[in-house]
Amino acid sequence: MRNPLARLTDEDRARLRQHLRVPVLSFLALLGLLAVNVTLGATLPFAQVWALELAVVAVMVAVILLFSMEIRHEPPLVRLFAGLGFFWVAILVGMTLTDYLGR
Amino acid sequence: MSGTSAIESGFAEREPHIPEPTLDRPIDYLHAQSTLRSWFLATDHKRIAILYLASITAFFIIGAVAAGIVRLALVVPDGAILTNDTYNKAFTIHGVVMVWFFLIPSIPATFGNFLIPLMIGAKDLAFPKLNLTSWYIFMAGALFTMVSVVLGGVDTGWTFYAPLSTAFSNSWVLPALIGVTIVGFSSILTGLNFVVTIHTMRTPGMTWFRLPIFVWAHYATSLIFLLATPVITTALILLILERAFHIGVFDPAYGGDPVLFQHLFWFYSHPAVYIMVLPGMGVISEIVPAFAQKKLFGYRFVAYASIGLASVTFFVWGHHMFVNGQSDLASLAFSALSFAVAVPSAVKVYNWTATIHKGRIRLDTPMLYAMGYIGLFVLGGLTGLYLATLAINQHIHATYFVVAHFHYIMVGGTVLAFLGGLHFWWPKFTGRMYNEAWGRISALFIFIGFNVTFFPQFILGYLGMPRRYGTYPPEFQLLNVLSSAGATILAAGYLFPMVYLLYSLWFGRRAPANPWDAKGLEWETASPPPPHNFLSLPEVPRVPYDYPIQERESGRQHT
Amino acid sequence: MSREAEPPMAPGVGVARVEHFATVEQQRHAAVLGIWAWLVTELLLFSALFLVALVLRLQHPEAVKAAALHLKFWIGAVNTVVLICSSLTMSMAIAFSRMGWQRAMVRAMLATAALGSLFLVLKGYEYYADYEEHMMPFLALRPYALAETPASRLFVNLYYVATSLHGLHLFTGISILLGMTWMAAKPGFLARHQNWIEVYGLYWHFIDLIWILAFPILYVVNR
Numbered sequence: 094m095r096n097p098l099a100r101l102t103d104e105d106r107a108r109l110r111q112h113l114r115v116p117v118l119s120f121l122a123l124l125g126l127l128a129v130n131v132t133l134g135a136t137l138p139f140a141q142v143w144a145l146e147l148a149v150v151a152v153m154v155a156v157i158l159l160f161s162m163e164i165r166h167e168p169p170l171v172r173l174f175a176g177l178g179f180f181w182v183a184i185l186v187g188m189t190l191t192d193y194l195g196r
Numbered sequence: 197m198s199g200t201s202a203i204e205s206g207f208a209e210r211e212p213h214i215p216e217p218t219l220d221r222p223i224d225y226l227h228a229q230s231t232l233r234s235w236f237l238a239t240d241h242k243r244i245a246i247l248y249l250a251s252i253t254a255f256f257i258i259g260a261v262a263a264g265i266v267r268l269a270l271v272v273p274d275g276a277i278l279t280n281d282t283y284n285k286a287f288t289i290h291g292v293v294m295v296w297f298f299l300i301p302s303i304p305a306t307f308g309n310f311l312i313p314l315m316i317g318a319k320d321l322a323f324p325k326l327n328l329t330s331w332y333i334f335m336a337g338a339l340f341t342m343v344s345v346v347l348g349g350v351d352t353g354w355t356f357y358a359p360l361s362t363a364f365s366n367s368w369v370l371p372a373l374i375g376v377t378i379v380g381f382s383s384i385l386t387g388l389n390f391v392v393t394i395h396t397m398r399t400p401g402m403t404w405f406r407l408p409i410f411v412w413a414h415y416a417t418s419l420i421f422l423l424a425t426p427v428i429t430t431a432l433i434l435l436i437l438e439r440a441f442h443i444g445v446f447d448p449a450y451g452g453d454p455v456l457f458q459h460l461f462w463f464y465s466h467p468a469v470y471i472m473v474l475p476g477m478g479v480i481s482e483i484v485p486a487f488a489q490k491k492l493f494g495y496r497f498v499a500y501a502s503i504g505l506a507s508v509t510f511f512v513w514g515h516h517m518f519v520n521g522q523s524d525l526a527s528l529a530f531s532a533l534s535f536a537v538a539v540p541s542a543v544k545v546y547n548w549t550a551t552i553h554k555g556r557i558r559l560d561t562p563m564l565y566a567m568g569y570i571g572l573f574v575l576g577g578l579t580g581l582y583l584a585t586l587a588i589n590q591h592i593h594a595t596y597f598v599v600a601h602f603h604y605i606m607v608g609g610t611v612l613a614f615l616g617g618l619h620f621w622w623p624k625f626t627g628r629m630y631n632e633a634w635g636r637i638s639a640l641f642i643f644i645g646f647n648v649t650f651f652p653q654f655i656l657g658y659l660g661m662p663r664r665y666g667t668y669p670p671e672f673q674l675l676n677v678l679s680s681a682g683a684t685i686l687a688a689g690y691l692f693p694m695v696y697l698l699y700s701l702w703f704g705r706r707a708p709a710n711p712w713d714a715k716g717l718e719w720e721t722a723s724p725p726p727p728h729n730f731l732s733l734p735e736v737p738r739v740p741y742d743y744p745i746q747e748r749e750s751g752r753q754h755t
Numbered sequence: 756m757s758r759e760a761e762p763p764m765a766p767g768v769g770v771a772r773v774e775h776f777a778t779v780e781q782q783r784h785a786a787v788l789g790i791w792a793w794l795v796t797e798l799l800l801f802s803a804l805f806l807v808a809l810v811l812r813l814q815h816p817e818a819v820k821a822a823a824l825h826l827k828f829w830i831g832a833v834n835t836v837v838l839i840c841s842s843l844t845m846s847m848a849i850a851f852s853r854m855g856w857q858r859a860m861v862r863a864m865l866a867t868a869a870l871g872s873l874f875l876v877l878k879g880y881e882y883y884a885d886y887e888e889h890m891m892p893f894l895a896l897r898p899y900a901l902a903e904t905p906a907s908r909l910f911v912n913l914y915y916v917a918t919s920l921h922g923l924h925l926f927t928g929i930s931i932l933l934g935m936t937w938m939a940a941k942p943g944f945l946a947r948h949q950n951w952i953e954v955y956g957l958y959w960h961f962i963d964l965i966w967i968l969a970f971p972i973l974y975v976v977n978r
Contacts, residue, residue, distance in 0.1 A: 108854055116846030123839045123967075131832045134975035143976035150971045154964060161842055161960045168784075170395065171791050178795035181423045182802040184510050188529070189459045189806060192514070193813050195523030320775040322785040388792045396785040397776075426796040430803035434916065441893040443912035444905075445807060451818070451906035456810055460803055728775070 119160035126153045224627065224724040239324035240727055245310035246625070247331050248301060253694075255297040255338065258345075262290035264687060267649075267680040275667040283666030284351035285367065291354030296376050297338055299610055300468060303475035304421075305334070305386055307617050308414045310625065312390060314718035314725060315408050317399025317734040322392040326385055334382035340375030344368035353664060355465070358446035358457045362438040370439060377432040380425045383471075387421025390414055399717075401736035405499070408716050408740050409492065412499045413478025416506035420467045420474075424510070428464035431457060455520055462513035470509045472606060474502060476613030477544055480566050483620050484548050485741045486714035487563035488555025492741045494547040501540035508536050518589045527586060534584035541577050545570060560712070561635030565616030568643045572608025576601055579654065594664075597657025600650045607646060615642070615693065620714075622697065623707030627724040630700040634692055641689030648682025715741055764949070765855035771947040783950050790954045794961045797924070801965050804917045805972050811910050812977060818906035823977035825890055825901065826914060830881045831974040834874050838963045841870035845959045852952040857945055860952070864936040867959065871929045878922055891915075914973050921969055924962050931955065 101109070130149045133142050158164050164172055225242045228234075238244055265286040269278040278286065309327065313320055321327050344350055350372045352361040361369050394415050398407075435457065437443045444450035446457045485492045492498065514522060514530030548570055557563070579601040582588050592598065623629055652675040657663075661672050668676065710719040721730050769779070776782040812819045848863035885891060889900040892908035893915065901907040935955060938944060 112850035112854055113847060116843055116850065120839060120843040120846075123842070124836065127832070127835055127839065130971060130975060134828065134832075134971075134978055137978060146971055146976050150968065153967050157842070157960055157964045157967065161846055161963075162957055167787070171787060174788070174791045174795055177423070178798040181510070181795075181799060185427060185463055185799070185802060186806055186809070188511060188514065188526075189456075189463075189810070191529050192455070192459065192522040192526035193810055195525030318775070322776075323789060324775065384793075384796050388789060388796075391792055392785050392789045395788055396781050422792055422796050423799060426798075426800035427803045430800050433920070434804075434807070437893075437912075437916060441912075442895070443893050443916070444909045445811075445913060450909060451815055452909055453810065453814065456807065460806075463803075733777075 115160055119156050122156050122160075123153055126156070223726065224722060225727045226627070226724050228727045237328070239320070239328055241309050241313050241321050241324065241327060242625075242725065242729075244327050244331055245306050248305040248309060248334070249625075251331075251335065251338070252298050252302055252306065255293050256690075259290050259293035259298055260687065260690060262286050262293065264683065266290060267683040269666055270668070270676045271680050273668050273670045273673050273676070278666060280666045281351065284353075284664070285349035287664060288350045288353055289345055292341060292350065292372060292376070294606075295354050295468075296379050297334075297341070299472040299606055300379075300383060301334060301386075302472070302610065302614050303479060303617065304390070304414060304417055304471070305330075307410075307479065307621060308390060308417075308475060309386070311621065311718055312393060312411055312414055313397065314624075314721065314729055315411050315716060316394065316397060316402050317717050317730065317736065318393065318397035319728045319730075321389045322397055323389050327389055330382045330385040330389070333385065334379055337375045337378030337380075337382065340371045340378060342375075344371035344375065347371070355461065356432075356435060357461075358435060358438060358454045359448065362435060362442075362446060363449075370436065373432055373436050373439070377429055377436065380429045380432070383421045384425045387418035387425070390418040391422065394418075399734055399736060402717075405496065406736055406738070406740050407499075408478075409481035409495070409498050409502070410475075410478035412502045413474045413481070416502040417471050417474045419503075419506050420471050420509070424464040424467040424471075427460055431460035431464070434460075455517065455522060458517050458520060459513070462516045463510070466513040466516065467506075467509045469602075469605065470505055472610045474505060476569065476610045476617075477502065479613040479617035479620070480548060480569050481544075482714070482716065483562045483566040483616055484551050485743060486620070486712050487558045487560060487566070488552050489558075489713065489743050490551055490555035491743050491745075492547065493550035493553075494543075495740065497543050498547050501543040504540040505537065508533070508540065512537060512584075515584055515589070518586060519593045531584055531586045531589075535581065537584075538577065538581060541573075545574055545577075559636075561630075561632060561639055562616045562620035562712075564636060564639040564643075565612050565619065568639065568646075569609060569612040569616065572604050572612065572646070576604025576608055579604065592657055594662055595657035596653040596661045596663055599663050600653035600657060603650045603653070607650070612642070612646075615639075618693070618697070620712070621718075622700070623711045624718060624723050624725070626701055626704075627707050627722075628700045628704030629707050629711065630693075630704055631696050634696040638689050638692035638696075641685055641692065643689075645682050645685030645687070645689050649679050649686055650682070652676070652679045652682075715743060764853050768853065768855045768945045768949050769947075770950050786950055786954050787957075790957050794957065797961060797965070801917070801920070801968070804913065804920070805968065807913055808910070808917070808972055811906075811913065815906035815909070818901075818904045819910045819977050821901055821904055822907040822910040822914075823974065825885075825888070825911070826974050827881045827884060828974050828978070830877055830884075831970050834877050834881075835966065835970050837870055837874045837877065838966050841867050841874070842960055842963045844870060845956050849952055849956045852945060852949050855945055857939070860945075861936055861940045864932060864939065864952075868929050868932045868936065871925055871932070875922060875925060875929075878918065910977075917969055917973060921962070921965055924965070928959055928962055932959070 126149050130146050133146050133149075158175060164175055225240055228240075235243060235247065238247070265278070266283070269275070269283050269286065271277065275283065309321070312318075344367075347368045349367055350365070350369055351367045352365050352369060356369070356373060356376075361373070394407075394411060434443070434445055438446050444452045446452050446454050448454060481492060481498055512530055512534040514526050515534045518527050518531070548566075559567075579597070583592065583598065583601060619630070619635055656672055656675050656679075659672070661668055707723045709721065709723050711723075712719075717730075717734050717736070718725075720734060770783055772779045772782055776785070844863045844866040848860050848867060851857075851860035851863055889898055890911060891897060892899040892901075893912050899908060901911070932955065935951060939948075939952070
């Protein structure tokens with residue numbers, strides 16, 4: 094078969110690079126963002142740090158959806174479904190908070 | 197079509213005096229195979245629909261018997277017939293079985309399963325094995341719940357409110373909770389299958405606006421299955437752990453919040469009302485044009501109203517919680533949004549009425565049920581507006597007014613639509629016609645029996661009789677006896693179809709492909725349909741409900 | 756960036772049509788839509804737990820903080836790294852399946868399963884450490900370390916519910932993955948069932964996504 098790596102032809106290497114570029118880049122991005130969050134969580138630099146942490150998490154989630162799960166290549170319908178899920182989470186949380194924040 | 201081999205292995209061998217049937221038409225899904233195994237491992241959506249039909253009928257009977265016991269107990273005001281404990285268990289079994297094991301799967305799992313592929317011109321649902329799995333999951337959940345009934349029953353009401361269900365009830369709550377949790381997965385998988393099927397399996401030419409409203413309604417229902425059910429799964433898991441391990445999340449003793457359970461519960465259970473109602477609306481939208489022989493009025497509005505209902509219903513759950521201490525802000529928001537539900541509901545009712553207007557109306561059994569549905573749904577819907585109003589809700593909250601209101605929707609709506617649909621598509625399911633006279637008589641019994649049972653409950657509730665009590669002040673006895681008397685008429689109305697429909701299976705007249713001159717792809721294949729539904733891929737070159745256009749003057753028409 | 760669509764499939768890689776579908780394209784579309792519909796339900800399932808965490812935080816901020824400081828922050832962080840790595844190996848398995856490199860794909864799948872198992876081992880160790888520190892309030896007979904703040908037990912118990920539900924998903928995922936790897940190692944698999952890898956990959960990435968949400972919501976923001 095094709096392994097080990099050393100025996101790959103130049104053409105195979107090019108294909109490998111083409112196919113793995115996005116996964117490796119998103120892997121690095123996720124690790125970097127996680128490092129930011131872990132640092133924030135360990136040092137607690139200021140009072141409202143949770144907001145920043147959640148913003149970083151939102152970016153991580155977006156990276157997984159767009160790049161790891163390849164939503165950007167999917168037809169609009171699949172994107173709609175993914176969006177629908179998050180929108181319904183917003184309904185659940187938002188309407189429940191009308192109670193808890195209004196008490 | 198060479199289908200003889202399957203028949204040879206059946207009863208023809210054992211009873212040689214019966215001549216081998218001559219196949220003047222293709223072999224149908226009922227006779228394609230005849231072993232028990234071929235039923236219990238069936239992946240054909242039509243056979244799975246029949247499995248569901250048999251099981252939910254059994255649960256309907258259990259739930260109806262429990263309701264009968266409740267109505268019997270309420271004939272006397274002092275609880276002399278049933279102890280309070282037994283009474284609590286009877287109404288809980290009635291609620292749990294009727295809601296989770298009859299109403300929610302009723303129309304989607306049977307008619308939806310059977311008809312969606314036929315109506316969109318597909319060979320099957322997208323995931324046939326998953327479809328069978330759904331049925332087994334459903335039966336597994338039912339088994340757990342029935343275990344709790346056999347062991348001694350549950351007394352919490354179908355809503356399982358904490359902390360009654362977690363800290364105080366001494367009945368068999370755990371198996372019932374586990375059963376209901378499991379059944380949720382069956383709903384999710386059915387909804388998933390429908391959504392994917394409707395999106396991907398439509399035959400060429402079957403555009404979204406050529407779909408029958410039945411399919412639109414099931415699409416909306418399936419979205420609710422997918423988006424609401426997981427939340428109650430989580431709520432029930434937490435409730436199970438609360439009861440088993442006292443994790444405290446819903447327990448005020450540790451600072452937990454029982455109202456949070458209600459939020460999670462009603463986030464599902466209010467939309468679940470539309471899981472029960474929307475498919476019924478789909479059924480009515482098929483029956484009314486067929487028996488008025490007229491195009492459905494305002495097709496697009498009815499289609500959009502289905503999606504509209506499925507969306508709006510997620511914003512109104514707090515109207516079940518007006519008196520439980522949720523914030524005034526929440527009550528205001530939920531009350532205001534609840535009124536919005538009336539808009540798409542009314543759109544549908546007006547459109548059905550306009551369809552009937554100046555149609556060539558035939559009052560056959562399915563149409564009788566449909567007319568009953570429209571009337572009762574209007575009453576149920578309008579009383580819903582009373583309940584959405586904050587001030588009035590304070591007065592009638594948790595009274596028989598609420599009981600009457602939701603029975604007008606659930607029984608007057610869903611059960612009538614279920615029976616109407618059953619009579620409408622019975623020839624398609626079984627290939628047999630039932631006795632029309634008995635059909636009309638039982639429809640009349642059900643309509644009268646239903647109203648005699650539940651209309652007095654509006655009055656009782658408004659006068660202040662609370663729900664869920666086995667005793668009541670003596671001055672309420674007359675109306676309660678009236679209600680119980682109505683229940684016996686209703687019971688007779690339910691029993692007739694069980695007899696004459698079963699009878700028709702063996703002795704009914706053979707049904708033609710399209711006994712009602714109805715439009716829709718399901719009527720263009722044989723009754724009952726062949727295993728893969730159509731012998732050739734159907735083409736859809738036209739709009740839905742293309743009934744002949746009628747001239748204004750009666751008697752003249754052109755096509 | 757020069758990308759128009761997904762990287763193309765290698766020759767000999769594809770999907771065999773099942774009878775009730777009209778075309779292979781329809782079949783692939785149905786599978787992708789089906790898994791996404793399932794993932795939406797998973798999202799709502801976990802979101803309800805996250806909502807409970809939020810409500811606890813709003814109602815008992817001090818108790819939740821006390822409880823969150825007892826969680827094993829660094830084990831959680833390392834586990835997040837482990838899952839991000841497993842996401843990479845899963846993406847690699849998908850890429851190899853598209854390229855037709857079956858053996859590389861099988862190895863990437865095994866690596867994914869191994870990383871998933873490592874996560875579960877670390878999680879198990881974390882539970883053990885919690886047990887040693889008397890941080891299992893749902894055990895009626897064992898003393899609880901934060902007994903003086905009763906509301907803290909709600910958050911700690913919720914942590915167990917959320918992480919064990921996630922662990923259950925991971926365990927199921929690893930089992931399915933190993934079963935699929937066994938089938939995927941057979942000759943001809945990529946010609947018939949390449950889309951299984953794609954569909955499964957979506958599930959795996961999504962379990963990661965749930966953890967990416969759970970880690971900050973349980974461990975980080977309440978510190």
